[in-house]
Amino acid sequence: MGFFPSRGTRRLGSLSLFFALGSFVWGYNIGIIATLYVNNGWTKALHKPNAAQKGLITAIYYLGTWLSYVFLSSLASDRLGRRYAALAGTIVSCIGGAVQCGASGKTAYASMIIGRIISGFGNAVISTSVPLYQSEIAPARRRGGVVVMNHIGMVSGLAVAFWVGYAVSHWPGKTGFNEGWRLSVAIQFIPAVFFCIGLPFVPDTPRWLLEKGRTEEAKKALVYLRGAEDRPEVIQPELQDIKQNIESNNSITEASWSELFTNPDLFARLWRGALLQFMAQMCGATAIKYYLPTVFLALGLSKDLSLMASGIESTLKIGCTIMEMLIIDKLGRKKTLLLGCAVMSLAMIINGALPLAYPNNKNHASDYACIVFIFFFSFGYSVGFGPNAWVYGTEIFPTYIRAKGINIAASAGAIGSIVVGQFFPVGIQNIGSKTYFIFFAINAASMIIMIIWYPETKGKTLEEMDGLFGKLLNENDVEGHGSGGIAGGKRHDDGEEAVEQQAVEVDAGKR
Incomplete structure (x- = not known):
């Protein structure tokens, strides 16, 4: 019976997979625009x-995301809770998609710009x-592997978008020419509807509920998440750890944005999270995501083969990201980032x-070699920056300011995407493949930065990050940070083990 996952593990996996559906909508929204750039019907409609x-169409999307990260996302997550914030974001993203679908006539380009900004806001x-x-x-x-599901959802959305773009490119006749690209944009509404319908039925996170003083609801949520209905007392150590951490942080009743910049301990986390997100976009990922079919066209492939190769590349990314989900909590964040x-x-x-x-x-062999190494690039991104920028960023901030910290960090990624999205097509047009040397230099510099300044967070509870970054700040010693908070972490992990063991026993007894 030990081969079967415990009830808590099944629920954790199901919820993480369901929330990855939201990331699917986000990824689809990014991927479909890349197929439009090589779609003749879209090109004609936008003059x-x-x-x-x-x-500008690419970059303006990230202006929307930047504005949302700074002014909306954190407020929504803190006030509405994580699930209803996701619901609101999905609805806004769909409104942006609808505006893009309706782009026509003299205002088609302006409508696409406005729709992209709105979609960026929601995504x-x-x-x-x-x-x-x-x-x-x-x-x-298990946190690293669970959060990697976010990236799996995103790359799955990318892959499906490329295959949809490939499919509508074969839609014959005048209708296919004029309406195929609109249908490809509108397909994002299907997963969005399922996601929005399901969100009200999932529990809020225990940490957010405790932050809002809803202790009984937090206890019920944690009992459900750990599958401990038969022995609810076994979640007490974990619940107490979370509660104590929140109470200690809540000496500041309402955390302001300035706290992230003026508190040295928080700033040590903020600049690392922000720089990681910035590097994750400046490494070349934005260029590959948005201009992949265009890149393949430049390497001598036909439009049909370019779209097909883009679909294959994005599909392989899913497998690479699943592999990262399996290894990130074993190898750690830092090693996979460097790899x-x-x-x-x-x-x-x-x-x-x-x-x-x-x-x-x-030289066709040279062109094919470049195509192969684009696939290698996708592998590197899928085991490195792609999931890790989010895993690392979501786990380093304390509860009371986590949403604000994540959004400020993510806004730095949006800035990187604006820069790359705007300069890459112009760079390719003017200096050709030399543009890739810029990305090489950024990746090489990123390795040095991470070796020197980024501590490993593998296996640390969210509550133990205080000790980790406090040690970093006080001792200025990057190596050996893992010692901070070991005793507390052991007690916490033992509590988790007890919950899972009890769940296995209960499930086995029922069988």
């Missing part, structure tokens, strides 16, 4: 936008509330050098 105009809320929910319901030793950066650096230098050595697609 043949040039490289700079396409760059920013989804992209923070989903991993925030996942991190707060998970035991410490990812090393692989991405190699991929970018190859894509920069080979087209210079063999220009104008004269």
Whole structure:
């Protein structure tokens, strides 16, 4: 009977998978725009936008996300709770999608810009509330793998978007030409509806409920999450740890944004989370996500093959991210980040050098090598920055200011995306493959930064991060941070083990 997962494990997996549906909507919204850039019907409807105009369509989305991260996302997560914040974000994202679907006539380009801003506004809320929910319901030793489901949902949305773009490109006739791209944008409404219907029926996170003084609801939620209905007392150690941490932090009744910048301990976390999100976009990921079919076209593939290759690349990302989910809590955040950066650096230098050595697609072997190394880049991102930027960012902030910290950090990622989204098509047009050398340099610099300044957070409870970053601040010693809070963590983990063991026993008895 020990081969069967416990009741708590099944619930944890189901909830994390359900919330990944929200990330799917977010990923689909990103991926579908890349297919539009090579869709003739969309190009005609928007009056043949040039490289700079396409760059603006990409970048303006991240202006929406930045505004939302700074002014809306944190407020929604703190006031509404993680699940209803995700609900609000999904609705706003769908409104943006509807505006994009309706783009036509002389105002088509303006409608696309407005729709992209609105979608960015909503997706920013989804992209923070989903991993925030996942991190707060998970035991410490499983948190990394659980939050990686956020990224699995996102890359699944990307993959489906590319395959939908590929499918509608084969829709024949005038109707397919004019309406195919609109249908591809509208398909995001299907998963969004299922996500919105299910959200009111899932529990709020115990941490958020305790933060709002709803102790009994928090206890019931934790009992449900750990599958401990038959012995509710076994969740007391974990509940007490969370409660004590919140009470100690709530000496500040209402945390302000300035606290993140003026409190040295919090700022030590903030700049690391923000820089990680910034590097995660400046490494070249935004360029690959938004311009992948265009990149494949430049390497000599036909439009049909470019869309197909983009779908294959995004599908393989799902497998790579699942692999990361299985190893992140064993290898840790830092090692997987470094591995990812090393692989991405190699991929970018190859894509920069080979087209210079063999220009104008004269050497097909060179072009195919570049395509292969784009797949290598995707592997590196999927085991590195892609999931880790969110895993690391969601776990380092204390409860009372976690939503604000995550949103400020994520806003730095939005800035990176604005920069890359705007300059990449223009860079390719003017300096060609030399653009990839910039991404190589960023990835190489990122490795050095992470080696020196980023402590490992693997296996730490959310409450133990205070000790970890306090040690970092007081001793200025990056190596050996893992000692902070061991005693408290042991007690907490023992409590989790007890809950799971009891759940296994109960399930076995019922069988």
